[in-house]
Amino acid sequence: MSISESETPLSVSRRSWGDEEVFAEEIKRIFSKTWQFVAHESEMPEPGDYVQRKMGLDRVIVIRSEDGVVRVFLNSCRHRGVPLCRADEGNTSHFRCSYHGWTYANTGELRGVTYQPDVYGKNGIDKSTLGLYEPAQVDTFMGLVFANWDPDAIPLNEYLGDLKWYLHAILGKFDGGMEVVGTPVRNIVQANWKTEGENLSGDGYHTMVTHATAVELGLFATTADLEKLTENLKPRFSGRTVDCGNGHTIRVQRLPVEIDENMYWGYPAYMWESFDRNLDKGQQEMMSALSVTHGSIFPNASFLENFKTNVDGPDLHARYIRFTVRYPISATQCEVVWFLFRPKEADPVWNRLSSLAYLRTNGPSGVFEIDDAENFVGISEASVGAIARELDVTYLGGLNHPQTTESVGWPGRVVDGDKTERTLRAFHRQWAEFMGAESRVVS
Amino acid sequence: MNSIYAPPFKEKSDNFAGLDVHAGIALFLSREAEAADSRNYVDWLRLVDENFTYRIPVPRTPDNPFAPHYDARALLIDESRWSLETQWFSRFDKKMYETSWAENPPVRFRHFVSNVRVRLVENESLLDVRSNVLLIGTRQSDAPKFISAERFDAVGVKGDSYTLVERWAVLDQSVIDFPQLRIML
Numbered sequence: 001m002s003i004s005e006s007e008t009p010l011s012v013s014r015r016s017w018g019d020e021e022v023f024a025e026e027i028k029r030i031f032s033k034t035w036q037f038v039a040h041e042s043e044m045p046e047p048g049d050y051v052q053r054k055m056g057l058d059r060v061i062v063i064r065s066e067d068g069v070v071r072v073f074l075n076s077c078r079h080r081g082v083p084l085c086r087a088d089e090g091n092t093s094h095f096r097c098s099y100h101g102w103t104y105a106n107t108g109e110l111r112g113v114t115y116q117p118d119v120y121g122k123n124g125i126d127k128s129t130l131g132l133y134e135p136a137q138v139d140t141f142m143g144l145v146f147a148n149w150d151p152d153a154i155p156l157n158e159y160l161g162d163l164k165w166y167l168h169a170i171l172g173k174f175d176g177g178m179e180v181v182g183t184p185v186r187n188i189v190q191a192n193w194k195t196e197g198e199n200l201s202g203d204g205y206h207t208m209v210t211h212a213t214a215v216e217l218g219l220f221a222t223t224a225d226l227e228k229l230t231e232n233l234k235p236r237f238s239g240r241t242v243d244c245g246n247g248h249t250i251r252v253q254r255l256p257v258e259i260d261e262n263m264y265w266g267y268p269a270y271m272w273e274s275f276d277r278n279l280d281k282g283q284q285e286m287m288s289a290l291s292v293t294h295g296s297i298f299p300n301a302s303f304l305e306n307f308k309t310n311v312d313g314p315d316l317h318a319r320y321i322r323f324t325v326r327y328p329i330s331a332t333q334c335e336v337v338w339f340l341f342r343p344k345e346a347d348p349v350w351n352r353l354s355s356l357a358y359l360r361t362n363g364p365s366g367v368f369e370i371d372d373a374e375n376f377v378g379i380s381e382a383s384v385g386a387i388a389r390e391l392d393v394t395y396l397g398g399l400n401h402p403q404t405t406e407s408v409g410w411p412g413r414v415v416d417g418d419k420t421e422r423t424l425r426a427f428h429r430q431w432a433e434f435m436g437a438e439s440r441v442v443s
Numbered sequence: 444m445n446s447i448y449a450p451p452f453k454e455k456s457d458n459f460a461g462l463d464v465h466a467g468i469a470l471f472l473s474r475e476a477e478a479a480d481s482r483n484y485v486d487w488l489r490l491v492d493e494n495f496t497y498r499i500p501v502p503r504t505p506d507n508p509f510a511p512h513y514d515a516r517a518l519l520i521d522e523s524r525w526s527l528e529t530q531w532f533s534r535f536d537k538k539m540y541e542t543s544w545a546e547n548p549p550v551r552f553r554h555f556v557s558n559v560r561v562r563l564v565e566n567e568s569l570l571d572v573r574s575n576v577l578l579i580g581t582r583q584s585d586a587p588k589f590i591s592a593e594r595f596d597a598v599g600v601k602g603d604s605y606t607l608v609e610r611w612a613v614l615d616q617s618v619i620d621f622p623q624l625r626i627m628l
Binding site: 086087088089090091092181182183184185186187188209210212213216217219311312313335340355356359360363364365366367369370371373374375 | 501503504505506507513514515516517518519520521522523525526529530533534539542543544545617618619620621623624625626
């Protein structure tokens with residue numbers, strides 16, 4: 001099956017957004033072969049703490065075992081396949097199957113087989129071969145837990161590659177580290193799982209159209225807001241996009257200001273000194289006067305750090321950090337999981353403002369998200385027909401943007417300009433590589 | 444340190460208000476739903492206190508049957524009268540609605556409010572009002588979707604008139620399947 005068939009060199013077939021055959025291939029070729037974000041370590045602070053998540057269509061348990069190690073298990077008894085865990089989160093030392101009572105330790109070992117001598121004879125079953133099924137590889141980066149079913153996949157460290165420097169700038173600037181704020185929200189979106197991911201990969205082109213009202217409502221820094229922060233304004237926002245390889249990309253947009261020292265607006269002043277200490281010069285440049293940065297971790301996770309203005313009244317501005325993951329359900333449906341992060345050392349007043357900055361803009365019911373979702377849902381709705389599916393989407397944006405000089409000090413392939421489709425091309429190139437489709441998408 | 448949010452009243456008393464108060468509150472909640480469903484936000488705001496807050500904790504399936512099916516450390520919605528008036532309702536202003544993409548056309552919302560229970564509390568200027576709500580949302584010409592919740596309201600009493608002071612709504616779905624999550628329960 002040719003999946004990204006296309007007459008033009010910068011397009012991808014719209015089958016990709018609504019075809020169940022393509023979807024079935026994605027589940028096999030992408031979701032059983034790639035590193036996927038499953039949880040953050042702060043969600044499981046104590047031994048026995050667990051959360052239930054998904055990798056592709058498979059439900060998994062992410063648990064901190066008695067020995068302190070975070071493990072990932074397929075949520076399914078090795079006997080007859082019944083799920084062992086029915087809750088979204090909790091704490092347990094063991095999992096006991098409701099069907100025949102097989103019992104597993106939270107390290108995954110099969111400890112008890114009910115009526116074993118009667119059913120299997122004295123040595124009729126080798127429990128050591130029937131522990132909970134685990135991904136071939138589990139690893140963490142800055143507390144982010146990833147898992148991969150493929151034993152031959154490159155290690156996580158290598159897979160994330162140049163993206164690690166950017167993730168460090170986002171998550172690693174705080175002295176006390178980060179934690180996820182409570183249970184993540186989950187919702188069903190009638191859109192293909194790729195749609196939001198390619199947007200968050202670095203689409204700085206849609207902002208002023210899709211989010212026109214959010215800008216008008218004063219939630220996105222205006223000249224009037226910035227004049228209160230500094231005297232030296234520039235006429236336009238500036239931005240860069242970065243191709244980090246392996247389908248990972250990021251966009252960084254800077255506020256239109258001319259400043260001599262680092263200004264981490266949106267964070268309380270007591271944190272600023274630690275940012276200078278914990279970030280290198282290039283990361284400081286990225287985080288100082290930041291408007292927004294977002295990117296996608298191939299295949300289905302995205303991150304966002306954002307400076308939002310007037311969120312709870314005039315001049316009440318804050319940044320927040322959000323991760324989202326999209327679990328595929330069908331070609332036209334996915335489940336979105338929303339993680340709000342916060343610095344452990346933050347004071348309650350700022351925490352609340354940061355939470356409002358998130359919830360009222362890019363939270364599940366925020367004004368940015370509800371307008372985005374209409375586009376995402378619409379793409380799938382309009383791509384399932386016999387005619388539409390044979391057409392291509394167009395990814396020509398940003399081909400004219402110049403490569404930055406190496407002196408910028410940012411890893412990856414960095415380009416000046418963020419009204420672009422460059423990051424989307426990088427996503428679909430990687431997609432085509434896993435799908436075995438001839439990729440006609442160029443960077 | 445995680446902050447913990449909470450419904451308006453900690454204790455649940457057996458001190459129910461009289462039937463006349465129940466009838467008055469049921470009418471008040473119906474008027475409020477009517478204003479919301481018809482997107483008559485001028486009328487809706489007249490029923491709402493200056494310091495109104497509206498919160499939905501994150502729903503979840505807990506690991507034991509006695510734990511609440513939400514996490515009070517995290518919120519899905521956290522709004523005030525100010526944010527609702529300026530950030531939600533302004534989107535329907537004539538000069539703005541054309542680019543309020545998610546509201547144009549708007550999701551049609553229909554509230555079904557039932558099982559209203561009114562309890563007297565120590566502070567005589569407030570009532571502890573609990574109700575069940577079924578919200579049906581219809582996006583464009585799609586099939587309708589529904590969401591059910593239990594609402595915990597603090598209702599202010601001034602003579603014969605009522606105002607909504609606080610609303611805390613607990614959703615039953617933990618994976619929310621609804622046309623839009625900007626929902627006024």
